[in-house]
Amino acid sequence: MEKFIITGGNRLNGEINISGAKNAAVAIIPAVVLSDDVCTIENIPDIKDVRLMAEILREMGASVEKLDSSTLRIDPTTIKSPVAPAELATGMRASYYLLGALLGKFNRAEVAMPGGCCFGVRPIDQHLKGFSALGATHEITDAIIKVKADKLAGAHVYLDVVSVGATMNLMLAAVKAEGQTIIENSAKEPHIVDLANFLNSMGADIRGAGTDVIKIRGVKHLGGTVYSIIPDQIEAGTYMAAVAGAGGDVLIKNVIPKHLESITAKLREMGVTVTEYDEAVRVQNDGRLNKCNIKTMPHPGFPTDMQPQITAILTMANGTSIINESVWDSRFRYIDELARMGAQISVDGRLAIVEGIDHLKGAPVKAVDLRAGAAMIIAGLIATGTTVIEDIKHIDRGYEHVVEKLSAVGADIKRVQYPDNTMSNAV
Numbered sequence: 001m002e003k004f005i006i007t008g009g010n011r012l013n014g015e016i017n018i019s020g021a022k023n024a025a026v027a028i029i030p031a032v033v034l035s036d037d038v039c040t041i042e043n044i045p046d047i048k049d050v051r052l053m054a055e056i057l058r059e060m061g062a063s064v065e066k067l068d069s070s071t072l073r074i075d076p077t078t079i080k081s082p083v084a085p086a087e088l089a090t091g092m093r094a095s096y097y098l099l100g101a102l103l104g105k106f107n108r109a110e111v112a113m114p115g116g117c118c119f120g121v122r123p124i125d126q127h128l129k130g131f132s133a134l135g136a137t138h139e140i141t142d143a144i145i146k147v148k149a150d151k152l153a154g155a156h157v158y159l160d161v162v163s164v165g166a167t168m169n170l171m172l173a174a175v176k177a178e179g180q181t182i183i184e185n186s187a188k189e190p191h192i193v194d195l196a197n198f199l200n201s202m203g204a205d206i207r208g209a210g211t212d213v214i215k216i217r218g219v220k221h222l223g224g225t226v227y228s229i230i231p232d233q234i235e236a237g238t239y240m241a242a243v244a245g246a247g248g249d250v251l252i253k254n255v256i257p258k259h260l261e262s263i264t265a266k267l268r269e270m271g272v273t274v275t276e277y278d279e280a281v282r283v284q285n286d287g288r289l290n291k292c293n294i295k296t297m298p299h300p301g302f303p304t305d306m307q308p309q310i311t312a313i314l315t316m317a318n319g320t321s322i323i324n325e326s327v328w329d330s331r332f333r334y335i336d337e338l339a340r341m342g343a344q345i346s347v348d349g350r351l352a353i354v355e356g357i358d359h360l361k362g363a364p365v366k367a368v369d370l371r372a373g374a375a376m377i378i379a380g381l382i383a384t385g386t387t388v389i390e391d392i393k394h395i396d397r398g399y400e401h402v403v404e405k406l407s408a409v410g411a412d413i414k415r416v417q418y419p420d421n422t423m424s425n426a427v
């Protein structure tokens, strides 16, 4: 087992390079299944979820070759079966993209019910409603979802909730369907646009991605491509929050500042200086943060995937902040961990009231999910004393080289094996 040990209090100075976007990569890799030729994907983050998705394709018969640390060459033409290996697919949420991709390719898919972070109920009714509009039927037996269609035909689909996953899955299923599909009330996240751009680079005809109406004209054939994934908005936001909380001056490189606007706006409200460049943002702070209210919303609103990290820095702000989580039912499980460090937070349903205190104090805590784990790292960086984070497997699902990136800007963070002498001395 591994843990992180963080000694807080260091200011952060220097540069951090942002990796490719996890939530784009985990959709684009399964999308390769739809191609009749080899695809090369660049700027792939080296994280657990990506390695797992690559492994799933390999198990299904694809050839997946790592050309360098961030480039995968995938030949999907040797995949002959639309059945995903169940034991691997349950390891991550995004395995549900195989449903849309395999359905689009073979008119049939069998994928185990997805895993991933636990924020309460995570239904996929909108995905299934969309598949059904395209002419597919589904059944769920022994936690395996089976979808099949005699033929897929374009349809008009209105999503009842704005869902990233359902929007992407429908794009995947519709891209080779006969005729036009219109997805209304679609999600607008940057990774939706990235998936559409990737599919278009293979020969698809998708318009409107990034707006709430996406139009897809089915094509007969998708070919090979070389494509570079967008930078990770949430990884960048996480480091922006870390610098805002810990204080310092860091240039965060390889970002699309437009994707970070809601995060930038909130950090500025807290008194942080954020300067935007073409492909970088500079974050500077040397004072106590102002209190700030946050409501999470689908893009372009404030991302739910930044909610725990922002809450972590507001624990030491000047005044009381209100956090309203409007996307997920239950995304405050990490608050108990922050409380172990002295944070004064009360939770009432989807609201958290964060009373700013002078300092957090290092403590043994757990990463209860991916972004909660990122929040614990930030809490450890801004606290006095030593914080030991357990269950870091969640963090490794989504953050590439987090220890190296933070150490390079002056953080005192180590990854240790447990049991280990360093650990027992540290706690």
Ligand code: EPU
Residues within 6 Å of the ligand: 023, 026, 093, 094, 117, 121, 122, 123, 124, 125, 126, 127, 128, 161, 162, 163, 164, 165, 166, 187, 304, 305, 327, 328, 329, 370, 371, 398
């Ligand atoms: N929803 C439904 N029915 C559906 C699908 C979703 O009711 O069929 C509801 C959900 O319960 C939720 C809301 O719609 O309340 C939004 O869910 P969405 O489908 O957008 O989430 P997702 O696709 O499962 C992705 C990201 C999450 C991120 C959300 C929201 C991936 C692999 N995951 O999940 O990212 O929180 O969008 O932006 O892209 C993370 O990276 O840490 C993470 C959890």
